[in-house]
Amino acid sequence: MIRLFAEYADEAQLVAAAAQLHERGYRKVETYTPYPLPAVDDALGARPSRLPIAVFIAGLVMGGATYWFQWLITHVLYPLDVGNRPTNFPLSFVPITFEMTVLFAAFTAVGAVIVLGRLLRLWDPIFEVDGFESATATRFWLAVDGGDPVFDRDRTTDELTRSGAARVVVQEERA
């Protein structure tokens, strides 16, 4: 497995390089930046995150389950007569239903970032790339995977160099 890394000093250069590579048919391109760059998503033709769908479903399901559970315990399992008030009174179930909807939606949002963003890998071969720590400081990195159909070691290196990269680094690993 081989990967080529290019380091840029400027975000505009990175975005331009990403757009160029995408145009030439590269599909396994990833960027690493110190802060979010929505322009990169457009340049790489990435689809918008579908995380909100998961959050919506989780909120809906858990909210519904909470409502049902409240009905169950006050109306069925433990119907307590408080001043002859109805045991099944929807309005009084609203606050906790709302709170649990928010709670589980929030859990899902954070969980989805971890799963979809492929986090929790505390060590990654990418950390061994020389100087890569600047990607969380002030520099902008781009990586082209060797598995890309258009990838050619010499030509891609050349393209990256000409796109204004401060330097290009090769990483080779035994599979």
Added chain:
Amino acid sequence: MTAPEVTDPILVGPPSQGELQRRLLGTPARRGNRGWRIAFAISAALTGLLVTAITYTVATGIGVWGNNIPVGWAFGIINFVWWIGIGHAGTFISAILYLLEQRWRTSINRFAEAMTLFAVVQAGMFPILHLGRPWFGYWLFPYPSIMEVWPQVRSALPWDAAAIFTYLTVSVLFWYLGLVPDLASLRDHAPTRRRRIIYGIFALGWRGSSTAWRHYRAAYLLLAGLATPLVLSVHSLVSSDFAIALVPGWHSTIFPPFFVAGAIFSGFAMVVTLIIPARAVFGLRDVITARHLDNCAKLILVTGLLVAYGYAIEFFIAWYSGDVAEKYQFFVGRPFGPRAGVFWTMMVCNVVVPQLYWSRRVRRSVPILFVTSLLINVGMWCERFVIIVQSLQREFLPTGWGSYTPTWVDLSILAGTMGFFSLLFLIFLRVLPFVAVFEMKELRAELDHDAHRAHTDPEVRP
């Protein structure tokens, strides 16, 4: 005089990306100075007092507190409501101002969110202790027990418990998600291997890839959207604990919005109280600028006016209702009854003091801001005292009237929570970057774009 609001920068200088990285991320690595150590020692001592007072309370019973019939709710609930309220400014800044695209929020966002968390931690202790038998605290949760008894979800108290639990959890998640990219940066630039490992674990292997950022931005926006109704719902539900009861002075439909306004009011005052020393000690006056203090002061003024309106309506409705007990409560019991001094302190601190903020000179004066923000927090504590204690002192039947005096245990727990709050805050300042570094870098880049656009395109003005 020119219009200063337009020209006042959010970032003075502005510092370069590298400088932001070095200085803001460097705060955890700095050795604490003398001021920090003295503050730490005092906070630790007060935390010791808190532990002692809590141990004494739990071991002996809550009879050691001053509350007794007719004042069955006192410091336990006053402090709970006060601390929860303080937390609200943090969520307001991190969620509502984010959705409104207020860029100035960036540099005080994480700071205020940390304040929220630590305030809610203090608040959460009180209801548990107030149970009297805290070891049965788990009875609040619905679980299948052999007694076949379930929590009564038609009452406001379980709503409150659900609201506080959700608020604390969502605040932690929101704060932590915001921290992850900065933790990764700390991992990559840690001076020692030990720190690299510790920060590395908490950074969850964040690499800053465009895929991760794409989902991250979506999640952050959603969390802001989810936290926004929490700002309004938590104190509304807290106020239902009172509004649903019939006690004169409690039974009022204005309570939910009135409580929310008061919460944001006291929260911003606490932000100002904390941020003034922090930015001085860490030399961040160019990142947390006069503009930030000015904006906070304006928000205090607005919410202060809402609170004053709430007071006015309470008095008006008491008179308009024609109810003897209500009228007595508001026109005799509170201003002239037992502990009337607390009522007048509340009026001065919450209604008169914020009016100073109409003056630009006051909003720019750091010492005046600091002192007035403290007064406002005193005022808001007094408000909760007035609502809880003074209402219960004068209920419907004169034969049931009484008065309330706190014991040393009550006062120790209050002082202790303040100590524990500052202890957590001081540790936070030394362990984590208290300004969101990646957001500041993003803001810096955005400001550059704007300046560039304004330069080339005469239609766009910054």
